[in-house]
Amino acid sequence: MNATRRNPVPPAAAPEALATPGSSAPMTDAQVEHFFATLRAANPHPETELQFTNVFELLAAVLLSAQATDVGVNKATRKLFALAPTPQRMLALGLEGLEAQIKTIGLYRTKAKHLLQTCRMLVEQHGGRVPREREALEALPGVGRKTANVVLNVAFGEPTMAVDTHIFRVGNRTGLALGKNPLAVEQVLLRRVPPAYRVDAHHWLILHGRYVCQARLPRCAACQVAVDCQFQPKTATR
Numbered sequence: 001m002n003a004t005r006r007n008p009v010p011p012a013a014a015p016e017a018l019a020t021p022g023s024s025a026p027m028t029d030a031q032v033e034h035f036f037a038t039l040r041a042a043n044p045h046p047e048t049e050l051q052f053t054n055v056f057e058l059l060a061a062v063l064l065s066a067q068a069t070d071v072g073v074n075k076a077t078r079k080l081f082a083l084a085p086t087p088q089r090m091l092a093l094g095l096e097g098l099e100a101q102i103k104t105i106g107l108y109r110t111k112a113k114h115l116l117q118t119c120r121m122l123v124e125q126h127g128g129r130v131p132r133e134r135e136a137l138e139a140l141p142g143v144g145r146k147t148a149n150v151v152l153n154v155a156f157g158e159p160t161m162a163v164d165t166h167i168f169r170v171g172n173r174t175g176l177a178l179g180k181n182p183l184a185v186e187q188v189l190l191r192r193v194p195p196a197y198r199v200d201a202h203h204w205l206i207l208h209g210r211y212v213c214q215a216r217l218p219r220c221a222a223c224q225v226a227v228d229c230q231f232q233p234k235t236a237t238r
């Protein structure tokens with residue numbers, strides 16, 4: 001059953017009414033399965049939109065992407081990674097040199113400081129390599145749980161869920177994973193996403209939140225998973 005066409009909400013609906021955590025009923029297991037089967041059929045091999053050529057660049061890009069867009073980060077890192085594709089080369093840039101490369105990215109001073117501290121730890125404690133243990137990743141300056149989850153998933157193929165603002169919203173709005181904070185949503189996802197979809201799930205959810213189930217106005221009338229989504233009432237927006 002799809003309420004989209006029966007009871008549409010005009011685009012003027014208040015944004016907060018479209019994004020309240022816990023306001024939707026939970027999806028059933030069958031709906032969760034169908035939800036991911038649909039997203040997989042539409043995009044069998046989802047990928048991060050951050051650009052990188054090695055694991056260190058991935059870690060650096062994710063660290064720089066906090067509260068910034070992937071497009072903005074890619075613009076800066078294209079030149080940065082050509083100059084400094086390793087922690088050793090990044091350290092050689094120095095603080096001023098690094099800041100000059102990333103000054104178009106929000107919070108660039110703090111991020112530059114953290115990135116250089118992280119590079120120093122990678123060189124001194126990990127032989128210049130990015131560790132694949134969560135604890136070691138989260139011990140790096142500027143690397144929190146979400147960044148560690150992205151690296152573990154994208155670089156090492158672990159079935160982690162990096163809950164960002166998009167996944168938090170989509171999880172709560174659709175009824176896929178209800179939770180009051182990102183960690184709660186992550187834990188529900190780890191429990192509820194069927195094994196076959198776990199490695200790619202966070203990419204599908206980020207892309208869905210970024211391009212379809214958008215914060216201010218979800219595009220319900222164009223949404224492929226509307227039949228499973230528990231958000232009521234849906235919008236008439238395409």
Ligand code: SF4
Pocket residue numbers: 173174212213214218219220221223224225226229230231234235
């Ligand atoms: S865009 Fe899709 S997933 Fe988001 S609220 Fe609308 S129907 Fe649900």
